[in-house]
Amino acid sequence: MVKEELYITVPSVFRCPISLDLMKSPVSLCTGVTYDRSSIQQWLESGHDTCPATMQVLPSKDFIPNLTLHRLINLWIQSSTLRPGSNSARLLPGTSDVPAKLLIEKIERLCCVDSLSRVSEFVSRCEENRRFVVRSDCFVEVIAGVLTKKCVEIEALETTLGILDLILSENGVKERLNKLILKSNRESHFLSAIVFILQNGSLDSKVKSVRVLDSLAFDSESKRRISDSQDLISILLHLLQTNKSRSLNDAVTSILSTVSTTRSIKSRLIENGVVEIVSNSITEKSLKLLATLSSCSEGRSAISSNPKCVAEVVENLLKVSKTATEDAVVVLWSVCCLKKEEKVREAVVEGNGVTKVLVIMQREGEGTVKMMCRDLVKALRAVCKDWCLGSYETKTTHIRPC
Known part of the structure; x- marks a missing residue:
C-alpha cells in the first residue's frame, strides 16, 4: 500500500533563486539565470548591478520573459492541484509522510495541536502553499470549526487563528469564513474563543485574533453581531487602555472603527472614555x-x-x-x-x-x-x-x- 505524502515538493527549477518561492512570472537576465520578475526588479531597483546567483556584473539590466518555463510551471500547477473528491489529495512541500486526509480528520475530530502546527508551518512558507490549501476540499471549514468548538486548549486556538490570519487574503476566504462563523449558530462559540484569547493568549495571538475578527466584519449584519457582544467590546476597550503594544492597539482601534456603525455602539465607546484613551497616542x-x-x-x-x-x-x-x-x-x-x-x-x-x-x-x-x-x-x-x-x-x- 502506497502512503499519501503530506506535501508535493516544488521542483527547484520552478523556484526563484531570490525569494525561493514558486515563480509567477519567470524572466531571464543576460547571464542566463531566471528569476521571478518582482524579485529581480526589486534587486535591480535597489542599486545592484550584478546577477544575484552568479554575482557577475551585468553589462545590461534588461531581462526577457522565459515563456517556456512559464508554461511548464503552469502545467505543473494544474497537475498538482487538489481535485474535489480525490482520494489521493495532498497538501504541498515538506518532509512528512502522514496522509493529508488523516491530518484534516484529526483536526476536525480532536483539534490536534500537532496537526494544526504542521498546517501552520506549511501555509507560512509561501503564497502558493496558501492558495493550495484554500482550494482543498473542506480545509477552510475544518480550520474554522476549531474556533467554534467548546473546551479547546489555548495552543490549538492560537495556532488556528495564525492559520486564518495567513489565508484571509486568499480569494473568497473572508466570505466563506463569515458565512461559517458569524452567520451561523456557532457565532457565540467563536466570539467566546476570541474573548478567551484576548484574556489569556500571547501578544501575537491577540493581534491575529483581532485582525481576523476585523476581516470578517465586512457587512452590516456581521458588524452588528460583533458589537452586540458586551464582553468582547469591554475587553477591547480594556486592552486599548492598558496595553502598550502599537500593533495590538492599532488592531483594536481598527476593529472598533469597523463596528461603530450605530449610534448606540458609538455612545457606548464614548461613555467608556475611548476618546481620552486614543488621545494619549494618536495614530492613523x-x-x-x-x-x-x-x-x-x-x-x-x-x-x-x-x-x-x-x-x-x-x-x-x-x-x-x-x-x-x-x-x-x-x-x-x-x-x-x-x-x-x-x-x-x-x-x-x-x-x-x-x-x-x-x-x-x-x-x-x-x-x-x-x-x-x-x-x-x-x-x-x-x-x-x-x-x-x-x-x-x-x-x-x-x-x-x-
Whole structure:
C-alpha cells in the first residue's frame, strides 16, 4: 500500500533563486539565470548591478520573459492541484509522510495541536502553499470549526487563528469564513474563543485574533453581531487602555472603527472614555476612529472637551497618509464647523492648523475634503487675527453628519 505524502515538493527549477518561492512570472537576465520578475526588479531597483546567483556584473539590466518555463510551471500547477473528491489529495512541500486526509480528520475530530502546527508551518512558507490549501476540499471549514468548538486548549486556538490570519487574503476566504462563523449558530462559540484569547493568549495571538475578527466584519449584519457582544467590546476597550503594544492597539482601534456603525455602539465607546484613551497616542487608526465618532453629537462633544485630543489631531496633519489626513480633516471640521466651540477653534489656530488646512486645501482636488477645508478656513477666520483670510470664501453643499 502506497502512503499519501503530506506535501508535493516544488521542483527547484520552478523556484526563484531570490525569494525561493514558486515563480509567477519567470524572466531571464543576460547571464542566463531566471528569476521571478518582482524579485529581480526589486534587486535591480535597489542599486545592484550584478546577477544575484552568479554575482557577475551585468553589462545590461534588461531581462526577457522565459515563456517556456512559464508554461511548464503552469502545467505543473494544474497537475498538482487538489481535485474535489480525490482520494489521493495532498497538501504541498515538506518532509512528512502522514496522509493529508488523516491530518484534516484529526483536526476536525480532536483539534490536534500537532496537526494544526504542521498546517501552520506549511501555509507560512509561501503564497502558493496558501492558495493550495484554500482550494482543498473542506480545509477552510475544518480550520474554522476549531474556533467554534467548546473546551479547546489555548495552543490549538492560537495556532488556528495564525492559520486564518495567513489565508484571509486568499480569494473568497473572508466570505466563506463569515458565512461559517458569524452567520451561523456557532457565532457565540467563536466570539467566546476570541474573548478567551484576548484574556489569556500571547501578544501575537491577540493581534491575529483581532485582525481576523476585523476581516470578517465586512457587512452590516456581521458588524452588528460583533458589537452586540458586551464582553468582547469591554475587553477591547480594556486592552486599548492598558496595553502598550502599537500593533495590538492599532488592531483594536481598527476593529472598533469597523463596528461603530450605530449610534448606540458609538455612545457606548464614548461613555467608556475611548476618546481620552486614543488621545494619549494618536495614530492613523485612531484618527479613523475619531472621524467615525465625530459623526454623532456625543462624539463631537467628547472631542471638543478634550484639548489634548484636538491638539494631537492638528499636530498629525500633513504627517500621516492621505486617508488619515482626510480623517483628521473630518474630525476638525466636525468640532469647528458643527460643534462651533470657540476654545476648539483657538486650539486649532494655536497649533498652526490654519496653515496646514490651507496646504491640504491647495493640494486636494475638488471633493468633500476640499470643501471641508474651505469651511474650516472660514470658521477659523474669526479667531485668527494675524491672517488675511478674506478671500477664502466658500459655497459648499455636502452631507453633514447627524
